[in-house]
Amino acid sequence: MGVMFPDAKAELTHKNAFELLIAVILSAQTTDVGVNKVTPRLFEAYPTPEKMAEADVAEIMDKIKTIGLYRNKAKFIKKCATDLVERFDSQVPKTHKELESLAGVGRKTANVVMSVAFDEPAIAVDTHVDRVSKKFDICPQNATVKQVEEALMKKLPKELWSIAHHRMIFFGRYQCPARAHNHEECVRKLTEIMAEQKSAAN
Structure with missing residues (x-):
């Protein structure tokens, strides 16, 4: 997957840890493309936790109404911003427990923030990572999200956790999507690439 997607990275547009945190919350059951369409006007209106905490929920809803579950998400991000102001001096915390x-x-959102914003090793298991892990028998088909994360952490060196997470997302999103397709072809391509890498290394 590294050869197929060497430059894989987070596709949510953000300028800082606060914007990333809010964008990831908004991304639940929504595409990154959809989130990126609403965050510019959202962050223009509320560029800081203080501004978002003070905002009227109805106004936040209006700015994100094109994404799924926007009513609940508006309440979540306002409360999240309030938490940041009241408990963390308007700073995004840097530990899993606090996040x-x-x-x-x-946990998924916390892992994304730890990895992308703070450059800490983490594997965020979204639908793509979960599906790809099970397609390639990295974990049992009935594994929970936490079990998928633990299986990947055991199989991968810590320094590869973050980049592996991004590459698996890209593979699941662009090469081996959930919609009907030739999964065997995905496996064949990946197997060929791995064989070529092994041959080149010898």
Whole structure:
């Protein structure tokens, strides 16, 4: 996957840790493309946790209404911003425990922020990572998201966790999507690339 997607990276547009945090919360059950269409006007209106915490929920809803679950997400991001202001001096915390204490933030979101914003090794398991891991028998088909994460962490060296997460997302999004396609062809291409790499190394 590294050869296929050597430059894989987060596709959510952001300028800082706060914007990334909010964008990841908004991305639940929504494409990154969809989120990137609403965040410019959202962050123009509310560029800081203080501004977002003070905002009216209805106004936030209006700015993100083209994405799925926008009503609940508007409440989550306002509460998250309020948490940042009241508990963390308007700064995005840098530990999993503190991140997961914020409104709307689960383990996946915390892992994305730790990895992308703070350059800490982490594997965020989204639908693509979960599906690809199970397609290639990296973990059992009935594995939970946490079990998928743990399986990948055991199989990969820590320094590769973050980039592997991005490459698996790209592979699942652009090469081996969830919609009907020739999965065997995906496996064949990946196997060929791995064989070529092994041959070149010998």
